[in-house]
Amino acid sequence: MVTITYIIENIIDGLVLGGIYALTALGLAIIYRVIGVVNLAHGDFLMLGGLLAYYVFTLSGGVFQGATPLLISFPLIFAAFLAFGSAFNIGLVKPMVKRKPNEFLIGCVLVTIGASFLIEDITANLAGTLPRGIYLGLGPITIGEVTIPQFRLISLGIVCVLSLFFHIFLKRSFVGTAMRAITQDREAAVMMGVNVDFISTMVFGVGAFFSAVAGLVYLANGFPIQPYIGIPLTVKALTVIVVGGAGSILGALLGGIIIGVAETLTGSFISFYWSPAIAIILLIAILLLKPTGLVAE
Amino acid sequence: MKRSSAKLLRYALILTILILLPLLTTEYQRNVLTFFFIYATLALSYDILGGQMGYMNLGHGVFYGLGAYMFAILSEELLVLEHPLTVAALSFLASGFIVGGFGWLISFPFFRLRGFYFAVATLGFISLVNLVVSSAELSWLTGGFTGISMPLSISLFSNVTNSYYLALTVFLVSTLILSKIINSKLGLALTSIREDEDAAESSGVDTTRYKRLAIFLSALLAGYAGASYMWFQTHTNPRFVFSLDIAFLPITMALLGGTGTVLGPIVGAVIFTIVYQMLLTNIPAFTKLVIGSVLLCIGLAAPQGIVGVAKKISRKRALKT
Numbered sequence: 001m002v003t004i005t006y007i008i009e010n011i012i013d014g015l016v017l018g019g020i021y022a023l024t025a026l027g028l029a030i031i032y033r034v035i036g037v038v039n040l041a042h043g044d045f046l047m048l049g050g051l052l053a054y055y056v057f058t059l060s061g062g063v064f065q066g067a068t069p070l071l072i073s074f075p076l077i078f079a080a081f082l083a084f085g086s087a088f089n090i091g092l093v094k095p096m097v098k099r100k101p102n103e104f105l106i107g108c109v110l111v112t113i114g115a116s117f118l119i120e121d122i123t124a125n126l127a128g129t130l131p132r133g134i135y136l137g138l139g140p141i142t143i144g145e146v147t148i149p150q151f152r153l154i155s156l157g158i159v160c161v162l163s164l165f166f167h168i169f170l171k172r173s174f175v176g177t178a179m180r181a182i183t184q185d186r187e188a189a190v191m192m193g194v195n196v197d198f199i200s201t202m203v204f205g206v207g208a209f210f211s212a213v214a215g216l217v218y219l220a221n222g223f224p225i226q227p228y229i230g231i232p233l234t235v236k237a238l239t240v241i242v243v244g245g246a247g248s249i250l251g252a253l254l255g256g257i258i259i260g261v262a263e264t265l266t267g268s269f270i271s272f273y274w275s276p277a278i279a280i281i282l283l284i285a286i287l288l289l290k291p292t293g294l295v296a297e
Numbered sequence: 298m299k300r301s302s303a304k305l306l307r308y309a310l311i312l313t314i315l316i317l318l319p320l321l322t323t324e325y326q327r328n329v330l331t332f333f334f335i336y337a338t339l340a341l342s343y344d345i346l347g348g349q350m351g352y353m354n355l356g357h358g359v360f361y362g363l364g365a366y367m368f369a370i371l372s373e374e375l376l377v378l379e380h381p382l383t384v385a386a387l388s389f390l391a392s393g394f395i396v397g398g399f400g401w402l403i404s405f406p407f408f409r410l411r412g413f414y415f416a417v418a419t420l421g422f423i424s425l426v427n428l429v430v431s432s433a434e435l436s437w438l439t440g441g442f443t444g445i446s447m448p449l450s451i452s453l454f455s456n457v458t459n460s461y462y463l464a465l466t467v468f469l470v471s472t473l474i475l476s477k478i479i480n481s482k483l484g485l486a487l488t489s490i491r492e493d494e495d496a497a498e499s500s501g502v503d504t505t506r507y508k509r510l511a512i513f514l515s516a517l518l519a520g521y522a523g524a525s526y527m528w529f530q531t532h533t534n535p536r537f538v539f540s541l542d543i544a545f546l547p548i549t550m551a552l553l554g555g556t557g558t559v560l561g562p563i564v565g566a567v568i569f570t571i572v573y574q575m576l577l578t579n580i581p582a583f584t585k586l587v588i589g590s591v592l593l594c595i596g597l598a599a600p601q602g603i604v605g606v607a608k609k610i611s612r613k614r615a616l617k618t
Contacts, residue, residue, distance in 0.1 A: 038413065095597060102351075103600035106552055109353075110596030113545060117589025125582060231541050235420055242417040277428045280421040284406065287418055291409050 002269070005145045010268045011261060016152050016221055018260020019159030023214035024233060025240035025252040026166065027207035032241070033183045033248075034203045036101075037093055037108045041116040042211055043233030045085070048119065049077055049212025050225040054132045057219075070136075070154070070220055077212045085208025086201045088115070093204065094197065116230055124227040131224030155217045162213060163253060170249070175202050211237075239283045245293030254294060258282065315465055319458050327457045333570040334464035335526050336550060340562035341471045342518035343547035348556030349484060350511050351491030352411075356419030357547045359426050360396050360516040362538030364523025366430065367392035369445045369533075370438065381450045389528070393521040400516025404509050411494070420544060427539035444534025452531040460529035467521045474514065476559045487511055519547075549588075553595055555602025564603050 028042045056073035092115060096107040138150035170176035178199045181189040190196055219225055240259055244251025259279045267275035286294060319327055339361055346354045371388035378384065403422070410418055430439045439445055446452070478484045486507040489497035498504045527533060537543070546569075554565025572591060576584040599606040 092593070092597070096600070099600060106556070107596045107600040109548070110552055110592045110600075113549065114589040114592030114594075114596060117585040118593065121583060121586035121589065125586075235424065235541065238417045239421055242414055273432060274428070277425055280425040283421045284418060284425075287410055287414060288406055291411075291414065293414070 006268075008146050009148065010264055012146075012148055012152060012156075014261030014264030015257060016155045016159075016217070016260070017264055018257035019156060020214045020217050020221070020256075021236060021240050021260050022253045022256025023159060023162065023217065024211050024237040025244070025256050026163070026249065027210035027214075028234075028237045029241045029244075029249060029252040030179065030203055031207040034179050035089070035093065035097075035200045036104070037112070038105075038238070039207070040109065040112040040234055041088075041119060041230070042207075042237055043235075044116050044119040044123075044230035045081065045208045045211035046215040046218065046233050047123065047225060047227065047230045048084075049081060049215030050219040051123065051127060051132065051215070052077055052080060052212070053216040053219050054134060054225055057134050070216065073216060074213075077216060078209055081209040081212040082205040085205035088208065089201045089204035094200070097200075116234070120227050120230055127227070129227055131226045132219075133222060133224040134219060135222070136220060151220050151222075155221055158213065158217055162210070166210075166249075175199060179203060236279065239279050242293055243283055243286050245295035248293070248295040251293055251295035312469075315469075319461050324457055327461050329570060329574050331457065331461045331464045331529055332574070333566060334461075334468040335522050335529070336546070336570055337563050337566035338464070338468050338471045338522035338525075339519060339547045340550035340554070340566045341468075341475050341559070342515050342522065344551045344556055344562045345475065345478065345487075345511050345515040345518075347548060347551055348558070348561070349478065349487040349491065350508065352508075353416040353548065354419050354512075354515070355416050355544055355548060356421075356423040356426075357515070357519060358539060358543040359419075359423050360400060360519035361523040361526070361543070361547075362426070362430070362533075362535070363399060364392055364396045364520030365527040365533050365538055366439060366445060366523075367395050367520065368524040368527045369447050371395075372451050373448050376448050376450065381448075382454060385451045385454070385528075389521075389524050392524045393517050396520025396523070397513045397517030401509055401513045404512045408505070408508055408512075420541075423539060423544045424541070427535050430539060431535040440534070442534065444532060444537075446532040447527060455528055455531055457529075460525065463528055464525045467518075467525050471518045471521075472559060472563070474518065478514070479559065483507060483510060549592060552602060553592070555604035555606075558604055561602050561604040568603070 024042065024046055027045070028039060031037055031039050031042075053070065053073040056076060057069040060069045060072060092111050093108070096104055096111070099107060136151045140147045140149045141153065142148075170180060178189065178194045179202075181192065181194055182196060182199060186196070215225070236259075240255040241248075241252050242255075243259065244253070244255030259282060262278045262282055263275045266278040318330065322330070339357075342360070343354065343357045346352045346357070368388055371391055372384050375384045375388055379387075407415060407418060407422075429435060431442050433441055435441070447455070478487070486497070486502050486504070489500075489502055490504055490508065494504060523538065526538075550565035550569050551562045552565070553568060554563065555561030568591070569588075572588060573584065576587055580587075595602065601609075
């Protein structure tokens with residue numbers, strides 16, 4: 001039976017899924033906006049982040065209870081993926097920046113898809129291909145008639161706090177201002193003394209971190225981590241940023257939440273088989289109505 | 298005059314070698330060669346849109362898969378009418394044109410988009426087609442997850458040698474069409490679209506017409522590649538033709554060799570086929586690792602692909618002497 005309670009619970013589930021998509025897409029969007037790279041290995045960052053959180057959780061499982069391992073893995077993920085993303089940028093993307101736009105684009109596609117294959121295969125050989133999932137063991141909370149699992153609330157909290165943090169970071173910090181300057185006018189930013197190389201590296205680090213946190217939330221919500229989830233998630237994140245309007249931060253959040261909620265509702269009310277299809281149908285429908293996505297630049 | 302006749306002689310020589318090759322090779326080698334022809338056709342047909350016109354069609358695999366499915370479905374449906382071989386020939390010929398028509402049809406919504414949006418929308422499209430084809434609702438037609446087979450009375454006739462010749466023919470026709478396109482008015486129009494679509498349109502190039510023609514040809518050739526794959530393998534399932542791995546296959550081959558030329562996609566397909574077959578038989582666990590490393594190195598070292606680098610080197614050498 002379809003009750004209001006059931007619908008509300010589903011929308012909350014959808015918001016969490018949308019939050020995961022939004023976080024992944026946010027990273028992809030800022031990398032695309034500032035550096036101009038379509039990072040096809042982005043979903044693999046999510047997978048690695050989730051895997052790291054999984055190991056923290058299983059290794060510290062005897063010592064800590066509940067959500068504590070997640071809190072521990074947070075700074076770990078921050079440090080690891082800021083470094084990883086920066087290294088990725090310095091090693092693989094920076095050597096290509098000086099090229100002509102067309103060649104830069106081709107180079108990026110080759111390098112990032114190559115990196116994605118590499119990451120996937122190395123992970124599969126080192127960590128195995130078994131799906132890795134955790135159970136947080138937290139009871140649900142009941143508000144009125146609506147029952148929400150605690151980890152859903154924690155996940156929503158993480159997504160909200162991070163988006164807010166990112167907003168403040170963009171508006172108030174020096175690096176954030178420089179990022180916005182580059183997206184508005186690259187040459188003017190260079191002339192005003194913005195170190196584009198450094199900012200690009202920071203952006204890649206922050207983008208990778210967002211994706212990895214999405215992996216943590218993904219894992220915490222009971223989705224299993226597998227080496228092969230990377231590319232489908234990259235495609236999903238691409239869908240999200242195109243629905244929202246390529247590279248717009250607000251668009252990435254909006255697009256993520258629309259697609260997450262739509263997928264969950266389709267899954268619950270029509271069939272689980274068709275829930276991935278709704279994202280693509282939405283993508284094509286929105287692009288036909290507005291060929292540059294929901295939030296225009 | 299003399300030069301063109303020497304060129305002709307060279308082509309005739311290559312053609313003779315390709316035709317005689319099945320006599321000199323083992324069955325395994327013929328298998329690999331057939332795969333190479335199919336992949337090369339796929340890469341060439343991708344390059345009409347991706348290389349000539351500058352539209353990155355990440356859903357190109359849709360045409361390939363539909364070609365395979367169309368061939369199997371048509372021959373199943375028409376089987377009651379005629380002798381199996383006639384049916385096979387008719388449905389083979391028809392399948393390519395149906396896929397071409399399909400490409401022309403989807404151009405109406407998709408060509409409203411450009412650049413990055415076009416790439417992502419087509420990538421989404423291949424996932425959607427994958428879901429539709431493997432769905433339970435359509436399994437009466439497509440066989441769902443388990444896939445589709447050629448009718449037994451037709452697949453009896455399929456063997457490695459005739460698959461080799463079929464794939465070779467499709468490959469040669471594609472090469473011919475592509476080299477004709479490059480030196481034609483259509484090729485010029487496509488290049489002008491790649492360089493600056495708005496400028497081309499305002500200079501009087503009927504961009505819409507040329508774009509539709511290009512996607513029709515691209516879909517047609519990919520459809521035939523899929524149909525020859527179906528004849529060769531006699532069975533396929535959505536995972537083999539509509540998965541995301543296949544979606545990135547044509548573009549990686551074309552970029553590997555070098556886009557915008559006839560030779561580039563072919564070279565890309567040669568390398569991909571050899572590396573892939575070697576890995577798959579020797580170290581299956583590291584297939585993606587090695588392919589990933591190859592792509593990475595090409596991306597970092599040679600953005601114009603292997604053919605681009607070779608051209609650069611030969612030009613430098615010519616300057617020196």
